[in-house]
Amino acid sequence: MQGTDLGPQLPLALRYPPDQRFESFIGPPQGALAALGALATTPGADWVYLAGPSRTGKTHLALALCAATEQQHRRAAYLPMAAAAGRLRDALDALEGNDVVALDGIEVIAGTREDEVALFDFHNRARASGLNVLYTARGIPDDIGLELPDLRSRLQQCLRVMLDPLDEAGRRDVLRERAQRRGLVLEDAALEWLLTRTDRDLGTLVALLDRLDRASLAAQRRVTVPFLRSVL
Template identity: 60%
Template sequence: MSIPQLPLALRHSPDQRLETYVNAPDGAIAQLRSLASSDEETAGYRDPSGADWVYLAGPAGVGKTHLLLAACAQADIAGRRAAYVPLSAAVGRLREALQSLDTNNDLLALDGIEAIAGRREDEIALFDTHNRARQAGIAVIYASRENPDELKLTLPDLRSRLSQCTRIVLTPLDDDGRAQVLRQRAQRRGLALEEAALEWMLKRMDRDLGGLTQLLDKLDRASLAAQRRITVPFLKRTIDDET
């Protein structure tokens, strides 16, 4: 089984950067940047307990995948090799999926631990990968919707290893935070997004950040095609045209 390859546009998207994440917990971005950028000389001296590795926890839509991809991009900038693995794509075949990743990379970003919880063979495969990566001085960042003690794991040793990681708890953004994200993304695209249109989106549309950013992408394409600013009337017309 081969790991699904990320499109270059996704892996290296300017939206997926550590510095573009909004309202991160204090120290979180610096810690992820340090872990992703560590050189080979320091990699072998990491805390043997795994306490310097990172475990991102939080519900859907808080930006866990954003931070994992951003860490991979940071590693790439530092000249290091990184692999992003969505575990949901490897359920039931995780050992095969992870084979060789912990020897061919400097950073592993493992997304969606909850997907393999309760699947003993997958849990053992992840446990073995964790131990091999630790011995090789490879950095690992985990992400899950649940804290380690909340995961329905059958392997106590895996829970113990995950619990030793530094935990970063992510929380959903409020409307001010969502607005900041959308403004930043619009600015990076050179997109003329009027404040009234932004307020309308936040009040009238699904407030899930993923859905809002997808809508912004659609508006970007429509605005480019029409050579128009994104006003409330243009926003409404674009939405109506797609329904």
């Protein structure tokens, strides 16, 4: 996060891990990266509402947006809404002065009137000031439990991008790409073993890949099926 009292300001590399960039996102919907890229580079670009189930890459794209914005020497802030629930007005007030703000997981404030009103007020101020905003949520505005009709109406005016869970080929591509970035040698047989014998949730698979990377380095071994059996 940047510019809030919810945590210390961190170096770019720590705020926005290198795995979480536009170019490393597998299977984006048509036009999604162009719309997000416009937010990063162009004042007054169409705001984006990014919706999709858990583990579909919403946080990846939110952090990638912030990284891309700062690469343009513009100011960006990322706010996980779960960290600000119950005191959202103060957190949002602290974000003013940025060029781009990514608000990740707005469904967590649904049903809390004070937070909903704070988000509505922020939305209006941000529009007036020319701030670019990305919202992410697990569903469209009408489906996440928001009780303030005016807030739902404002959110519905954003450009909507829907993310779907990756199919098996997509999960395979993500694991292969992440392994290559780490310099991890992941044999095809080992990749298939992972996909058929472990939880196929993408977040779990990526966390498992991190574990295998550490184990492989410690043992100085390639990631083969026998190695997977011994580690898992």
